[in-house]
Amino acid sequence: MRIDKFISEQKGISRSDTKAMIKRAEITVNGTVVKAADLKIDPQRDVVAVGGKPITYRKFMYIMLNKPDGVVCATRDGLSSTVLELLPEEFRRKGLFPAGRLDKDTEGFVFITDDGELAHKMLSPKNHVEKEYVVTLEAPAEEKYIDIFAAGMIIDGDEKCLPAQLILTDEPYVVRLILHEGKYHQVKRMMEAVGNRVTHLRRVRMGGIELDNTLASGESREITQDELSHLLDKQM
Ligand code: URA
DSSP: OBHHHHHHHHHTOOHHHHHHHHHTTOEEETTEEOOOTTOBOOTTTSOEEETTEEOOOOSSOEEEEEEOTTOBSSSOOSSSOBGGGGSOGGGOOTTOEESSOOOTTOEEEEEEESOHHHHHHHHOGGGOOOEEEEEEESSOOOTHHHHHHHHOOEETTTEEOOOOEEEEOSSTTEEEEEESSOOTTHHHHHHHHTTOOEEEEEEEEETTEEOOTTSOTTOEEEOOHHHHTTTTOSOO
């Protein structure tokens, strides 16, 4: 692979910015300053450094973000800030997108990647990857919800939901809900279908990966290889 392509992909910067860095002698390969933008490197073996800092080669990036309220799950938005804008500079690169959206007012786990194939697998209802939410309600939860959700409810007249697992908690207004699909406003619409209303929503798990509770709101970190191997686990 050409060094300029490698740097621009790994750092999420343009080829012309990469060329300017080469001109400023900021890039080294195995300790030797790069002089030509078309130098060929082996991303798996060569040690490439920018400003003395080695770059760890990643074919794809997998990031866990603890989304705050008020931020949209999109790659671009004219009015509001997006989840991508919250990422620190070292995580930014071309092609990243949130795999599975949360509403603007929903908080918690957003999975951000540039691996389209994995995102597709994770989101396909066929794969039944669990998404777990902590839901705060306007009125106390009722025991009967458990069976209604487990049966697979119909929302808005004709939309059939897959069976979902509702777990009551010690707090009457708080339930945990595990879904296997991701319809538009699904949790809110399911709660409305039983005559209740969501006042706060937080996603805490996707597949076998739990939201890291050391991440403050708006913070992100890379998902480890070990965590990633559990993403498509069917059940926790
Ligand atoms: N269900 C919703 O209603 N909103 C979300 O953001 C996620 C699931």
